[in-house]
Amino acid sequence: MSADRHPVYDVAVIGGGVVGCAVLRELSRYELKLLLLEKASDLAEGISKGNSGVIHAGFNVPTRSLKARTNVAGLKLVYELAETLGVPHRKTGKLVVALADEDRRRLEELKSQGDRSGVAGLEIVDEAAIRRLEPLARARWALYSSHTGIISPYEFTIALAECAAQNGAEVRLEAGVEAVAFEGGLFRLSTPQGTFAARRVVNSAGLFADEVARLAGIDAYRVFPCRGEYLITDKDCGLRLGMPVYPVPPRDDPGLGIHVTPTLEGNIILGPSAEPIEDKFDAASTRPVMARLKAEAGRLMPGLDRVSYIHSYTGIRPKLVDPRGGDTFADFVVEESPRRPGWVNLVGIESPGLTAAPALAEMVVAMLGVRLDLRLKPEFNPERPVRRRFAALDDDKRSRRVAGNADWGEMVCRCEHVTRAEVVEALRNPFGARTLDAVKRRTRCGMGRCQGGFCTPRLVEILQDEGVPVEKISKRGSDSRLFTGRIKGGT
Amino acid sequence: MSAAIPRQSCDVAVIGGGPAGLAAALGARRAGASKVLLVEREKALGGILNQCVHDGFGLFLYKETISGPEYAERLIEDVVKEPIRVETGAMVLDLSAERVLRINSRAGYRLVEAGAVVLAMGCRERTRDQIEIPGTRPAGVLTAGSAQNLVNLQNLRIGREAVILGSGDIGLIMARRLAFEGIAVKGVFEILPWVSGLERNVRQCLLDFGIPLELRSTVVEIRGRDRVESVVVAEVDEKLAPVAGTERIIPCDTLLLSVGLIPENELARRAGVELSPLTGGAVVDETLMTSTPGVFSCGNVLHIHDVADWASFEGFAAGERAARYAAGERGGGETVSVSAASNVRYALPQRVSRGLAGVEWSFRVRRPVRDAVVEVKGRTSGRVYARRKFPRLLPSELQKIKVGPAVEEDLEVVSP
Numbered sequence: 001m002s003a004d005r006h007p008v009y010d011v012a013v014i015g016g017g018v019v020g021c022a023v024l025r026e027l028s029r030y031e032l033k034l035l036l037l038e039k040a041s042d043l044a045e046g047i048s049k050g051n052s053g054v055i056h057a058g059f060n061v062p063t064r065s066l067k068a069r070t071n072v073a074g075l076k077l078v079y080e081l082a083e084t085l086g087v088p089h090r091k092t093g094k095l096v097v098a099l100a101d102e103d104r105r106r107l108e109e110l111k112s113q114g115d116r117s118g119v120a121g122l123e124i125v126d127e128a129a130i131r132r133l134e135p136l137a138r139a140r141w142a143l144y145s146s147h148t149g150i151i152s153p154y155e156f157t158i159a160l161a162e163c164a165a166q167n168g169a170e171v172r173l174e175a176g177v178e179a180v181a182f183e184g185g186l187f188r189l190s191t192p193q194g195t196f197a198a199r200r201v202v203n204s205a206g207l208f209a210d211e212v213a214r215l216a217g218i219d220a221y222r223v224f225p226c227r228g229e230y231l232i233t234d235k236d237c238g239l240r241l242g243m244p245v246y247p248v249p250p251r252d253d254p255g256l257g258i259h260v261t262p263t264l265e266g267n268i269i270l271g272p273s274a275e276p277i278e279d280k281f282d283a284a285s286t287r288p289v290m291a292r293l294k295a296e297a298g299r300l301m302p303g304l305d306r307v308s309y310i311h312s313y314t315g316i317r318p319k320l321v322d323p324r325g326g327d328t329f330a331d332f333v334v335e336e337s338p339r340r341p342g343w344v345n346l347v348g349i350e351s352p353g354l355t356a357a358p359a360l361a362e363m364v365v366a367m368l369g370v371r372l373d374l375r376l377k378p379e380f381n382p383e384r385p386v387r388r389r390f391a392a393l394d395d396d397k398r399s400r401r402v403a404g405n406a407d408w409g410e411m412v413c414r415c416e417h418v419t420r421a422e423v424v425e426a427l428r429n430p431f432g433a434r435t436l437d438a439v440k441r442r443t444r445c446g447m448g449r450c451q452g453g454f455c456t457p458r459l460v461e462i463l464q465d466e467g468v469p470v471e472k473i474s475k476r477g478s479d480s481r482l483f484t485g486r487i488k489g490g491t
Numbered sequence: 492m493s494a495a496i497p498r499q500s501c502d503v504a505v506i507g508g509g510p511a512g513l514a515a516a517l518g519a520r521r522a523g524a525s526k527v528l529l530v531e532r533e534k535a536l537g538g539i540l541n542q543c544v545h546d547g548f549g550l551f552l553y554k555e556t557i558s559g560p561e562y563a564e565r566l567i568e569d570v571v572k573e574p575i576r577v578e579t580g581a582m583v584l585d586l587s588a589e590r591v592l593r594i595n596s597r598a599g600y601r602l603v604e605a606g607a608v609v610l611a612m613g614c615r616e617r618t619r620d621q622i623e624i625p626g627t628r629p630a631g632v633l634t635a636g637s638a639q640n641l642v643n644l645q646n647l648r649i650g651r652e653a654v655i656l657g658s659g660d661i662g663l664i665m666a667r668r669l670a671f672e673g674i675a676v677k678g679v680f681e682i683l684p685w686v687s688g689l690e691r692n693v694r695q696c697l698l699d700f701g702i703p704l705e706l707r708s709t710v711v712e713i714r715g716r717d718r719v720e721s722v723v724v725a726e727v728d729e730k731l732a733p734v735a736g737t738e739r740i741i742p743c744d745t746l747l748l749s750v751g752l753i754p755e756n757e758l759a760r761r762a763g764v765e766l767s768p769l770t771g772g773a774v775v776d777e778t779l780m781t782s783t784p785g786v787f788s789c790g791n792v793l794h795i796h797d798v799a800d801w802a803s804f805e806g807f808a809a810g811e812r813a814a815r816y817a818a819g820e821r822g823g824g825e826t827v828s829v830s831a832a833s834n835v836r837y838a839l840p841q842r843v844s845r846g847l848a849g850v851e852w853s854f855r856v857r858r859p860v861r862d863a864v865v866e867v868k869g870r871t872s873g874r875v876y877a878r879r880k881f882p883r884l885l886p887s888e889l890q891k892i893k894v895g896p897a898v899e900e901d902l903e904v905v906s907p
Contacts, residue, residue: 236760281716287625287733311620313628395593399496399600406597411532411582415757419595451618456633457640460647470647475630479717482630483641484648487672 009035009170011368012189012198014177014212016043018153019349020204021160022361027368028167031375035198036161036169037191039176039208041477042433043161044154044441046206048354050228050283050315052261052269054244055079055089055149056352059114059122060256066332068117070356070363075147077358082151085159086386088264092243094148095130097139099299103248107143110248114145121146136301137245148244150264153354154441158429163384165430167377172196173431174477177205180215187216187343200342200368207280207318209347218337221347224319225280226254228272229289230312234449235266237307245300254323256351258296260304265416265444270297270304272315276323285312310449320348334360336367344368387425389444391417412462413455415448420462427466434468437476497601501528501576502817503810504592504605506583506758509538510799511790511806512611513566518810519609520573524817527575528603530594532582536570537563538613539636540799542643545664547691551800562799586762588783606817607785609809610759610773614791616661617751619713624656626713629720635661635749642668650745654722655679656710660688660797660887662749667696676702677741680724682709682731685859687751689797689887710746711738719744754792762786769837770794776826776842777850778812779805787813794839794853797889801853829902830870834858836886838904848897854904856884863906867894870901 011027013020016038024036040046055078058071082089098104107124114122125144130137133144161171175191182188186197205212210221233239246259255274262268270293290312298304320330333347344367346360353360365374390398390408401408407421426442427434436452436459439445445459446452452459460482463473474480503519505512508531516529535541540548543559550556553565570577581596592603616634631650633641639661641647653669655662658681666676679697684706686693697704705724711733712723726737754772756764765774765782772793773781780787789809790802825845831838831854838854852867863884867877877894884890884906892904 236757284627284712284714285625287623287711290623290625309620309623310618312623312625395496395600395602398595402595402597402600409595409597409599410580411584411595414532414582417584449618450615451620453616453618453634453637456637457645460641460645474717476717480630481718482647482649484651487642487646487648489646 006194006196007033008186009033009196009198010372011035011200011202012037012187012196013202013204014189015203015205015209016040016157016161016171017046017048017204017206018044018157018160018354018357019346019360020202021157021164022357023202023204023364024164024169025160026358026361026365028164028169029376029380031377032372034164034169035196036164036171037175037177037189037196038171038173041173041435041474042438042441043171043431044157045476047315047318047350048157049154049441050230050313051153051351051354052244052259052272053150053153053263054094054261054354055151056355057094057114057121057145057147058117058119058352058355059110059145060249061352062329063113063116066334067352067356070332070359071352072118074352074356074359078151078355079149081160081358082156084382085163085384087151087156087159089149089151090264091147091149092262093133094145094244094246095134095137096143096145096246096248097130097137097300098141099139099247104141106248107141110143119145119147134242134245136239136241136303138300138302150244150262151354152264156354158442159384162430163382166384167380171431173433177212177215200344200372202344202346202364202368204346204349206349207316209318209345213337213345213347216337216340216343218339218343218345221320221333221345223347224322225277226317226319226323227275227277227282228255228315228317229285229293230269230271230314231290231293231309232263232270232311232313233268234308234310237268239268239303239307240266241268241301247300254319254328255317258293260297260301267310268304270294274317274323277316280316283314283316285314310451317350318348319350332356332360334363342371387422390419390422412458413443413445413448415450416444418443418445418455423459423462424466427463434463434466435474435476497599498604499601500604501526502606503609503813504528504530504603505609505611505810506530506586506592507538507611507613507790507792508536508577508579509611509613509790509802510540510562510566511613511792511802512538512609513563513570514803514806515609515611515789515810515813516575517566517569517573518807519814520575522811522814524814527573528605529570529575529577530581530583531577531579534580536567536577536579542639543664544643548799551798552803559799566803583758586758588763590785607787607813609813610781610786610788610792611790611806612755612758612792614752614754614795616748617753619748622750624710624713627715629713629715629718631715631719631745632713633747635659635665635747638665638747639668642672648672648674650674652677652743653745653747654710654741654743655747655749657681657748657750658686658688658693658704659749659751660692662747663688663692663696665747665749666702667700670700670702674745677743678703678705680708680710681706682727683707685886687887690885709733713746719746722746752791752795754794756792759786759788759792764788767837767841769831770839774841775839776822777840777844777847778822779809779840780812780816785816794837797887801889827898827901829904832903832905834860834906835865835904843898845899846897849893849895850898851891851893852904853889853891855889856886856906859883859885860907865892865904865906867892867902867904870903872900876902
């Protein structure tokens with residue numbers, strides 16, 4: 001047991017998704033020794049990267065549910081946090097459109113549900129108003145939500161963790177919890193990185209929260225994986241979508257229905273489907289769904305059959321009810337286990353979890369506060385080191401950057417205009433995430449239309465310059481290695 | 492705009508230092524331009540030629556066959572003899588219709604005003620997602636050109652067992668390259684009933700190495716969580732849709748894609764250049780000038796070439812015309828439009844000055860044909876301006892047809 005090498009942590013958070021990272025940051029306000037354990041090679045590798053990136057207003061979930069309460073509370077917090085942490089985001093507004101006559105009534109229902117939950121800025125609008133709000137959308141009636149927005153979910157997650165790390169929290173990657181023991185009032189968490197002792201544990205392991213709870217002897221949950229496939233267009237596809245456009249949520253769909261969402265860079269995201277699957281790792285895209293995404297999204301916004309798609313991805317929702325059954329709604333579970341006092345489980349945090357995350361974090365801290373002595377840290381810094389993208393700078397700033405450090409003059413990614421300076425900075429992140437996907441999420445290298453065709457060979461050189469041996473260069477850790485060695489001269 | 496940013500000027504700015512751009516810089520000098528700037532984003536001149544270590548270049552330009560790096564070297568030797576300002580590791584980030592370039596390099600960020608501009612940025616490869624291959628997203632899926640860079644320039648072993656989708660030239664060349672290095676190539680799969688690459692490459696890269704080629708078949712799924720574990724291939728029907736029941740699982744750890752090249756025209760778009768949906772490149776006149784005055788285009792950024800020599804010939808011509816434009820020469824006058832019809836996929840140039848004689852067109856066909864008569868005809872009059880018999884026409888080959896008489900009307904290039 002190597003626990004003695006490490007200090008005893010006041011709180012260990014399991015899972016580096018948006019919820020875990022929001023909890024970590026919220027806890028980092030206090031005089032606490034904190035640790036976050038993430039199984040993957042980077043943060044936001046699970047549900048937090050595979051979603052629509054929408055900041056939800058909160059009208060889609062039943063009033064008084066925990067989902068509704070944390071969503072409505074989280075909405076304001078997400079905007080504030082994104083501002084404080086310098087995470088790109090935009091309050092775009094959103095339309096839920098009625099495609100059939102009977103949908104009009106559903107719009108009224110959604111609006112009154114939202115009104116009851118305290119969602120501001122909801123309005124039923126007619127065809128003329130729809131055209132004015134979003135010229136690409138087609139419908140007779142729509143519910144317009146003025147406070148809905150978009151955010152990069154993985155950048156938000158990483159920013160939360162960076163802020164926490166700056167305030168003293170430790171983050172360990174490739175440190176999935178494999179066993180849990182209890183000794184002397186401490187939880188001992190065994191990972192491939194060693195065993196860590198903590199007084200309190202927050203289980204925000206997403207899709208695997210049920211399995212992690214079971215390791216602690218809490219056999220109370222079952223997560224049903226429900227896959228959602230997405231397609232993403234070229235940002236120069238000729239269509240400029242201003243705001244997310246959703247259909248009225250189909251009754252037989254365990255999600256919100258296939259919708260279209262703009263990204264901050266100008267791509268359009270189509271999806272997601274909702275398909276129950278057996279294997280939590282089965283992130284495959286499928287031919288029939290890819291065709292369905294275009295067909296259904298095309299009903300919301302014509303022209304999508306002619307544009308070019310640059311990428312597909314999937315996200316897997318952690319459902320608490322079997323999507324094959326009759327019930328489609330289950331609330332978030334946030335509770336301290338009566339069996340294991342000091343162990344808090346967050347289970348079934350699907351949509352609107354991204355928006356709710358900061359509110360869920362406050363809730364978790366309040367729960368832990370009952371047993372923990374929470375003293376505010378006077379030196380807590382709510383921000384994080386702000387990074388500017390070269391592509392977003394004006395001529396004058398670009399010129400000065402390059403004059404100060406020639407790495408700003410070396411273009412690595414031709415599609416997204418990313419410089420060597422940004423890549424090197426990304427590789428030196430405080431968590432030690434040094435995969436191609438980690439660089440991609442931090443810089444956009446490889447997210448453009450060549451999909452890494454040109455920048456991968458250059459990234460491979462820079463990774464080696466930064467001390468990563470060729471055999472260790474990987475797409476996203478574990479066995480996703482790019483190379484089996486050298487062609488000539490050594491293996 | 493701040494005064495702090497350096498502003499420079501030149502007569503002709505050539506963007507891209509590959510086979511077309513090197514030739515364009517030389518062409519500009521030969522036509523008398525005194526200040527020629529050649530901008531290359533890689534650290535060395537030569538473009539994709541540098542990673543093409545195989546033989547087969549130079550047959551038309553140098554009348555002998557040499558490797559890509561040797562071909563590049565010959566052009567580079569000529570370039571460095573000239574007072575051409577070469578900037579490598581420098582990328583043009585923006586080009587305005589007024590021919591102001593924004594260039595970034597380790598030497599600094601600056602603006603350059605050019606009397607004329609030659610676009611020679613080349614092309615990029617189609618990716619997995621553009622052809623929408625379903626499945627997982629593991630490591631080990633890469634385009635043939637990226638693989639060529641990693642293997643030939645970085646000495647890296649990209650896997651142990653590979654499948655190649657698409658029969659483009661780079662895919663065929665890479666099949667042989669991997670076989671040389673002991674990486675098993677389990678097959679090349681092509682969705683069309685014919686090969687996209689040159690016949691000589693099929694012979695020299697596949698047949699000679701016993702690598703199987705399957706036409707009318709494609710990869711319908713990629714499997715594997717972290718690294719590719721297998722691909723599923725299937726036959727396709729006449730509409731190119733996979734035929735159920737023909738699926739076959741091929742274990743492999745690498746999938747190379749050679750499924751098409753796309754002219755890289757982001758800068759052209761920024762400069763307001765009209766692009767052709769048929770070529771993916773600019774619409775040009777007989778001087779290779781685009782719809783944006785003073786902006787010329789050549790090589791693979793204009794249309795995809797089958798051999799590098801033709802990209803260089805186009806480069807010489809574009810450079811020369813750009814120099815003449817920078818010196819004040821203006822064509823002007825009326826133009827006729829040229830379109831492609833029936834089996835001709837495209838014909839280039841798409842615009843020609845009315846009354847001009849002796850114009851030559853490059854064209855490609857959609858499907859292979861034997862004993863084909865290609866004609867250049869008046870679109871309304873039906874008058875035949877040129878007629879040439881070809882024993883065989885292949886989609887993989889760029890062909891030429893020349894018109895003797897002066898053109899007086901809109902034309903179309905037709906082949907059965």
